[in-house]
Amino acid sequence: MAEEVFWGILKFVIVLTCVFLSIPFVILAERRFLGFMQDRYGPNRVGPGGLLQSFADVVKLLFKEEIIPAGADKALYLLAPALVLVPALCTFVVIPFGPNAQPVDLGIGVLYILGLASLGVYGIVLAGWSSNSKYAFLGALRSSAQMISYELAVGLAIVVVVMMTGSLRLGEIVNEQAGPLRFWWAGQLVEVPFLPNWLALKPLAWPALLIFLVGGFAETNRAPFDLPEAETELVAGYHTEYTGMKFAMFFLAEYANVLTVSAMTVTLFFGGWHGPLLPPLVWFLLKMSLVVFLFMWARATLPRIRYDRLMQLGWTALLPVGLANVVALAFYHILKVGYGTI
Amino acid sequence: MSVGQVVFWLAAVGAVLGAIGMLSSPNPVHSALFLVFSLFCVAVVYLLMGAEFLAIIQVIVYAGAIMVLFLFVIMLLNLKRDEFGQDRLFRQYPVSYLATAVLGAVLTTAGLAVGLRFSEEPTLLVPADRLANLLFTKYLLPFELASLILLIAMIGVVVMVKRPRGG
Numbered sequence: 001m002a003e004e005v006f007w008g009i010l011k012f013v014i015v016l017t018c019v020f021l022s023i024p025f026v027i028l029a030e031r032r033f034l035g036f037m038q039d040r041y042g043p044n045r046v047g048p049g050g051l052l053q054s055f056a057d058v059v060k061l062l063f064k065e066e067i068i069p070a071g072a073d074k075a076l077y078l079l080a081p082a083l084v085l086v087p088a089l090c091t092f093v094v095i096p097f098g099p100n101a102q103p104v105d106l107g108i109g110v111l112y113i114l115g116l117a118s119l120g121v122y123g124i125v126l127a128g129w130s131s132n133s134k135y136a137f138l139g140a141l142r143s144s145a146q147m148i149s150y151e152l153a154v155g156l157a158i159v160v161v162v163m164m165t166g167s168l169r170l171g172e173i174v175n176e177q178a179g180p181l182r183f184w185w186a187g188q189l190v191e192v193p194f195l196p197n198w199l200a201l202k203p204l205a206w207p208a209l210l211i212f213l214v215g216g217f218a219e220t221n222r223a224p225f226d227l228p229e230a231e232t233e234l235v236a237g238y239h240t241e242y243t244g245m246k247f248a249m250f251f252l253a254e255y256a257n258v259l260t261v262s263a264m265t266v267t268l269f270f271g272g273w274h275g276p277l278l279p280p281l282v283w284f285l286l287k288m289s290l291v292v293f294l295f296m297w298a299r300a301t302l303p304r305i306r307y308d309r310l311m312q313l314g315w316t317a318l319l320p321v322g323l324a325n326v327v328a329l330a331f332y333h334i335l336k337v338g339y340g341t342i
Numbered sequence: 343m344s345v346g347q348v349v350f351w352l353a354a355v356g357a358v359l360g361a362i363g364m365l366s367s368p369n370p371v372h373s374a375l376f377l378v379f380s381l382f383c384v385a386v387v388y389l390l391m392g393a394e395f396l397a398i399i400q401v402i403v404y405a406g407a408i409m410v411l412f413l414f415v416i417m418l419l420n421l422k423r424d425e426f427g428q429d430r431l432f433r434q435y436p437v438s439y440l441a442t443a444v445l446g447a448v449l450t451t452a453g454l455a456v457g458l459r460f461s462e463e464p465t466l467l468v469p470a471d472r473l474a475n476l477l478f479t480k481y482l483l484p485f486e487l488a489s490l491i492l493l494i495a496m497i498g499v500v501v502m503v504k505r506p507r508g509g
Contacts, residue, residue, distance in 0.1 A: 005345050073369075107394055107395075108395055111402065115402045115406060118401070119405065119406060121406070125410070140417070148410055151407070
């Protein structure tokens with residue numbers, strides 16, 4: 001028992017270290033890419049090609065003066081950054097990076113990630129509330145409403161995935177997507193050669209994939225859904241009053257969340273680590289980088305959506321489409337197994 | 343003490359302290375957060391009993407969704423304790439202490455009668471698919487009734503909140 005706990009903690013530490021070490025480079029990649037898209041250089045002075053820029057930023061933030069605003073709820077003000085960062089990092093322990101590279105294969109893997117996402121809201125809400133600043137407060141209210149609304153749609157998208165793969169276990173969801181593309185048509189199993197059995201290639205999962213991506217953007221508060229920190233209206237939203245390392249923790253959490261959503265997208269819809277020739281880990285990271293790239297691309301090209309439009313999109317578009325997708329899938333299952341067996 | 347026992351005591355004490363904090367905190371936002379903490383600790387206890395599905399649903403539904411809504415409303419109204427006015431229920435304090443003492447005595451006797459012990463083996467190990475099977479076959483009627491009651495409550499709230507046109 002004690003040995004098991006030790007190995008569990010060791011795996012956890014290894015995964016966290018890898019995530020922590022990758023984030024500075026993801027941030028640099030985004031800044032360089034945004035520079036490219038906006039026809040400017042981006043940070044390229046610190047180290048070769050700007051590679052050390054993020055580390056220089058961390059050093060700068062470490063030496064900043066810590067300011068706690070007057071009238072702030074001190075305990076919660078100090079707690080909030082940790083409440084954002086810890087759930088964001090804890091999600092990585094259930095991601096299957098390769099056939100034997102999953103720290104824990106929980107029986108409730110998908111729900112575990114949903115649960116941590118729903119706890120992540122508290123950090124943002126409390127950061128805004130405890131700062132005793134109206135901009136931060138408005139940002140907090142926006143983010144809580146936004147995250148509750150989009151959680152439902154994302155949940156429905158995950159239900160679709162679970163219905164198609166028949167498991168809540170992330171390891172099994174990936175295994176279900178092995179081999180060539182298969183589907184049931186007119187009472188028999190049709191196999192399509194050369195195409196992988198990824199959910200992203202099955203038409204019945206397309207609405208779910210779209211909802212998951214849009215919802216993922218909204219849950220991570222990334223452009224074009226970055227209303228909680230809309231700088232044109234709210235200065236910097238919920239983290240307006242934060243300085244130094246506490247601000248850095250919000251920043252880290254945002255990128256950790258981007259990595260989580262990317263890893264989840266790959267795991268649920270793009271066959272996880274499955275792929276020909278290259279080793280599984282390389283395939284996983286390759287697919288994951290493409291989704292991370294999508295996040296950056298969206299930030300560079302899409303304007304911020306208006307707040308009422310955001311709520312309208314969540315409740316009147318994504319949610320009904322998600323429900324319809326679940327119903328359609330249920331009918332497909334009846335066609336597949338026949339009425340007699342139910 | 344084994345790892346399971348340590349975690350159990352941390353979670354159990356945490357749950358009780360969270361509940362006490364919720365009741366005694368002067369700030370409504372702090373109260374809501376203490377309740378979240380308490381619910382989270384209860385989820386950990388479920389986890390120790392092997393009911394991982396129940397635990398995660400507890401976190402998603404209670405600690406996640408419902409309490410965020412509570413917090414949202416508390417913050418939106420910006421409630422302060424002094425805005426509640428004089429506590430008008432002060433005459434009921436002795437009765438509430440008495441009721442609490444009786445309830446405590448009953449629960450303690452029940453616990454002693456059963457003989458509380460710490461089991462290292464998870465006792466409630468039910469995978470999600472078996473739970474779903476039971477819910478949609480044996481317990482279908484109560485399940486549907488519960489969802490109907492929730493639906494009625496929801497419609498009731500909408501009807502009560504809706505103002506008549508031009509009113």
